[in-house]
Amino acid sequence: MKPEHQYSDALGTPYLAIPRTSSSRSATRPAGTTPPTVNEVRIFDADVLVKRSEEWAGGKAVLVDRQPRAELTKFAHCLKRHTIALHVEGANTSATLKYDDGKQSVTGSTVGQVMLIPARHHLEGFADYSSKVRHLLLTLDPQMLDREYDDTADFDTLDLPYRPNLNDGVIAGQMRVLQSELDRPGPLSRLFVESLCCEIAVRSLRICTRRAPMRISSGLAPRRLRLVKDYIEANLSNSITLADLAAIANVSCSHFSRAFRASTGIGAHRYIVRQRIEQAKQLLTEGKMSIAEIALAAGFGNQSHLTTRFRREVGTTPARFRNLA
Missing domain, CATH: 2.60.120.10 (Jelly Rolls)
Structure with missing residues (x-):
């Protein structure tokens, strides 16, 4: 202790x-x-x-x-x-x-x-x-x-x-x-x-102030949204933080969270998971890497985590998806 x-x-x-x-x-x-x-x-x-x-x-x-x-x-x-x-x-x-x-x-x-x-x-x-x-x-x-x-x-x-x-x-x-x-x-x-x-x-x-925070209605400007998406696409195999994304959009973290959702309809975490799944699907279809290697390349850390997320998003395992592809 x-x-x-x-x-x-x-x-x-x-x-x-x-x-x-x-x-x-x-x-x-x-x-x-x-x-x-x-x-x-x-x-x-x-x-x-x-x-x-x-x-x-x-x-x-x-x-x-x-x-x-x-x-x-x-x-x-x-x-x-x-x-x-x-x-x-x-x-x-x-x-x-x-x-x-x-x-x-x-x-x-x-x-x-x-x-x-x-x-x-x-x-x-x-x-x-x-x-x-x-x-x-x-x-x-x-x-x-x-x-x-x-x-x-x-x-x-x-x-x-x-x-x-x-x-x-x-x-x-x-x-x-x-x-x-x-x-x-x-x-x-x-x-x-x-x-x-x-x-x-x-x-x-x-709740504590009975004042609503700044309203985020229009989302991120198209150019900033594109910069954020490009950064995510280029760093799928790396750790991506909310602070990184907010800095690219030049807004606070909490502002970014709501503005990104207003722009895309989903939160940043959910969006990145989907992009990583798409990356994994592409690599599985190409058939040049093992599933463990694909897990790392797509940013899932290990094969077990990839399998869990893949089954949740796609409805099947990476191995079965590769066989069907």
Whole structure:
């Protein structure tokens, strides 16, 4: 078992004193103002049993199993990023919480409950967790959400409200899908995780602020869409990230996700899977490479993953498709 401080270090959040901030309501700081300096802290008094994570520009997802050390587990949280946390397993029956300089409150949580802790705000307390607890933590750069209002918005202008329970079935479902992807990662996981986290971020923004993000109706400009498709076609055998595609289109990641869907009718992850399937079909028809070699050339990582995806998309196995071709 690994001590919890190693997990804290992995998030870049050492044990430090936490400067408090008194605001707990949603607000937008004036443009050009500098956000308050904060020393990050992530303390959870438990041993880490298993940890899986995926990180990209603007965010990180961590699935962590922990073993409490005592009857009451102490915790403290203050990050420069917004945090969305899903209680996956071992939900506490009672917790005493204090947010910023507010009063202590006694509450409980259930499996499937989703909490939002805004960036630069302090949450501390203790809870009577069971013998094992599993959490999914999604940390999001504030800039990622700021740009949902305006692609030219100043960094860190949005101050979200603290929500101990988002009480949204869609976000809870998306977090469960994210959990499954971290539990069983595949060669295409990163792009899927990035896209899913963008969807979670946009919906959380809409719920917490009651303001709709920028409307994406016309999709990407034809020239930018062609550049993106050409890049995908030329890199099917390589790892393709959402950040790569967004940079080519010269928009934010979350803007790109919605604009690409508006242009093509499907998400970027789904589009790339289909292109890789088409590449595999062409190579299978040519008959010059083994199925294992085709799996690598088409970007599926291994033959098993290709077979699973191929059967799902085409309705048959690569070997049977080659025989029929």
